[in-house]
Amino acid sequence: MEKTLDQKVKEIVKENKLSVKNIIDIDALDKADIKKIFAVADFFREHFRRGKDKKITQLKGRSIINFFFESSTRTRTSFELAGKHLGADTINVTGASAVIKTKGETLIDTAKTLNSLQADLIILRHAKAGTPLLLTKWIEAPVISAGDGFHQHPTQTLIDVYTMQNEFGDLKNKKVTIVGDIKHSRVAGSLMRLLERYKATVVLTGPQTLMPENVEEAFNVTVDTNAEHAFKDSDVLYNIRVQKERGSGSHIPSLREYAHMYCINEARFALAKKNAIVMDAGPVNREIGIRSEVLDGLMSRVSTQVENGLFIRLAVLSLLIS
Amino acid sequence: MADILIKRGRVIDPEQGIDEQLDVLIRNGKVQKLRKRINEKKAQVVDARGLIVTPGFIDLHVHLREPGREDKETIKTCSEAAAAGGFTTIVGMPNTSPVSDNQTVPEFVAAKAAREAVVDVRVVGSITQGLSGEAISEMDDLKKAGIVGISDDGFDVKNASLMRDAMEYAAMLDLPIISHSEDMSFKEAWAMNEGVMSTKLGLPGKPAASEEIAISRNIMIAAITGATLHCSHINTKRAVQLVYEGRKKGVNVTCDTCPHFFTLDESYLVDYDANYKMNPPLREKTEVSALKTYLRNGIIDAITSDHAPHLLVDKMVEFEHCENGIVGLETSVGLVLTHLVKERFISLTRMVELMSVNPAKILGFKEKGSLKEGNDGDITLIDENKNWTVDKSTFKSKGRNTPFDGWELSGKAVGVVSQGKYIQNN
Structure with missing residues (x-):
């Protein structure tokens, strides 16, 4: 039976x-x-x-x-x-x-x-x-x-690494670029810790004012405030929402300028590797963090994460x- | 009041250049005699063989909590904690409720202390009314009521022009400013030092610059007003250097640090234990060793405990919501002996300078800080070899908020003479 x-x-x-x-x-x-x-x-x-x-x-x-x-x-x-x-x-x-x-x-x-x-x-x-x-x-x-x-x-990070492993298998030397408000992000906080253990290459990009102090020393990551440069050859683009409710607003001049500099749009997404994926733990900031074309596109794994x-x-x- | 005769102790009195075995006779609460051998039949004899006898230790930065927060500490319990820790004089900060911003509070403290305290309890007045940073307190009235200095401890005076007025006024009245130096415009909520550790713990940090900027500003205002400035509880290398530079340029500026700043660093916060939460916050390891060096070479003038008793519940809520501060009167001397004297960073003579001679000078206590005949008969008795374990449940203080519970220390204040009485510690 x-x-x-x-x-x-x-x-x-x-x-x-x-x-x-x-x-x-x-x-x-x-x-x-x-x-x-x-x-x-x-x-x-x-x-x-x-x-x-x-x-x-x-x-x-x-x-x-x-x-x-x-x-x-x-x-x-x-x-x-x-x-x-x-x-x-x-x-x-x-x-x-x-x-x-x-x-x-x-x-x-x-x-x-x-x-x-x-x-x-x-x-x-x-x-x-x-x-x-x-x-x-x-x-x-x-x-x-x-x-x-x-x-x-921690459970969000288990989800994220599970999703990445399902996509790529071993994460060793995979380039994961985390973009956005890292300073106020617990999602990034545990993700950086676990990716370090899986030997992925982690690059953070976003305005310097939204980076935690001494983050490179704390988590073995690299900060590159130039989004175009950071996105190049990435396997994963991970968006972290600008958390206005946590006071991020005062660290940047405007969301408009933020989107100009860091929004994951099609042109920027094209800088990543061919089979690169886009992730976001949500809630998603459409058109500010990620453009709808990318968020709803083929390489988006945002729903898979959920x-x-x-x-x-x-x-x-x-x-x-x- | 019976005479007290302290026999055959090793007397260390840096002001008189004394470090030898002597007898000390206290009569009517004053030093009567200091001789090789004194015989006084009627006196209460304290056998000080093997002990160090020093002018009474002064802690110029404590929080009495009374009036207002008698649930945390009272003048009585704070004075008992002081005696148990080897202090004969303590100086209360003005952030009581009501604030010590008018004559009634110092008069109340003095009256209460006269009835209940076992050591000499003094009080500081506030720089601004209600610690509001908006208008200066009635300092002349306060001085007549017995304050020994002014401070807005817990806050700095944000407005530079008001601070200038306050310093000028205080200088006119010959009152030292005990400064809590902190740039109040670093306005984001903080819970610890900013750096690698705050990033790991996800706690909002405050950079050392917030103190250093304020110290530098306050020194410059002291320079143009001629005020006497004492920067309390400082804990970074740069802050000490600023004080040193100011002094070299002729500014009347001194500073102190606390035992927790030369024994602990931010790495102790790893488990979010709020007994390591204080303002200013514990800094990086490198600052700890720098402070030890400056304590040795004389740039840091004094050691204070910043004794800050809190209720248990004040330390068992979310870390960011926990109160700042720890109790320190009963661990201070043991920590200095174990971590500065035993580790050969400072000599016993230097310890007496840091804990008695210099605090007396900073506050203008002419009858304290030395055992000159006629001075206050305040004495601290130290057994430098006594090994003991800190046990917070035995504290005389009502506060149990200490990070040092369970620490093995070597060296202890075993008794004090204060206000004509000998108090022995177990």
Whole structure:
């Protein structure tokens, strides 16, 4: 008799136990862990398709709390859907910072409450760097960071590297050019860390005022503020949105001038390698960061990233709390 | 008040050029005699064999928190922490609630201290009313109420022309300015030093230039006003050089640094532990070694703790929201002995200069900083070989916010004489 989907999930999860309890720092995952996550993501990619029954019982009876202090569409939906597909009960706690402001409760006290309610996993997004680590010191439930301040967004990086590997295989010496507001980007923060470990060549481009201090020394990357020069021979152009809500506005004269200098348009895209791809973790700044011709073009992997996002999150949820 | 006779200790008093075994007699809270051998039948005898006897240590930069934040510290507990750490005089910054910007606060502190404090507690007045940076405080009234200097600690005076008026006014009244030098127009929120480490941690940084620009401005204003300027808690090589250059050009400028700046650097922030969060922030490793050199060669004049007690909750929220500052009165002497004296960066004599002689001079305390007969009978007793482990749960201070918990130190203040009483530390 053929195995049911449930049985197959149980098996693959059993074969791929991770060495970590939390996913808050991409550097804490060793290459073996990442390989396992990708293997399980491959499995889900094969079995989770539109129109098919996606309901499985792997995490039946488990509770997952999406603890989001910042607005999010794709990350939160992606985690929530993944949890629901796996049979867990997922709850969204948002606007919690408002609770804290109005009732004077600290983040830790709210988290301890969630912990006492026997949550099996807490997924935290927070505007301040280091907050996921703070949480792990106070509660027993595992924590996944869904992005902290300008620091890291580890599951996004798993998605990005998974997407790049599916495209190119080994990333050694592949040139990944990250363009935009690196200073305020947690997506870049964890991506630079992991690409360094996979020996990719990482070039950052964008206005100098949107580069983090001493970034070349911190992450073994090169800064080249000339977009045309930086894009040349790239395998990946990765766009990072100018985050006006984080005050990037005051670091550049105008979005108009920014787009003039850095927007990934067709002419600039042509400077990259022939089979180069375009990526963006979103939300996308159409016509400012990427021109629609490129964003909706054949080499855009922006939708693939979102798809892979679901598979990666199915993988990490099932591996962390099964 | 019984006489106190400190017998057979090694007295180090740089002002009198003394470093030898002597007896010291304290009568009515003053130094009565300093001799090879004193016999005084009625006196309370302190056996100081094997100990170092120095003029009482002065910490010219602490936060008493009272009035206003008695949940964090009180004049009583702060003075007890001072005694436990080997200090006989502490100087409170004016950022209490209400601010020490008029005569009532210094008078309150003095009255409260007279009743409850175990060491000499002095207070500084604010440069501007309410620390607002908008109008200068009533400094003459404040001086009559007992302040020993002025400061807007926690902030700098943003407006240069107001700072000029403040310095001119303070110079007229012979009040030193204890400066928190920071360019207040580096307005972006910051949580640590700016550099490789802030980029790795994703925390907003503040460059050393924000302090250095302000120090340089304040020295130049001191130059045109003739004010006495003391730059407190400085922590970069360039900042020290600016003070040195100013002094060479005849400006009356001095400076201090804190034990955490010559023992810690920004790499300790790796786990976002808010006990390493302070203003100014911990800097790069290279600054730490430069500070040690300047402490040795005399360019840095004093060591202060910037004792800043906070509640536990103030350090257990998101890192960027945590309060700045650490407690320091009970670890300062141990850190200086272990990391400066034992490592041979400075001599014991230099330590006494940094922690007693120079603070007294900076604040114009003519009866402190030396054991001359007739001076205040303030004494610090040091066992330079006592090994101990910092245990924050035993602090006399209400504050537990220290990065030094669990540190093994070598050398400790084992007792003080202050206000005519001998206080022994365990």
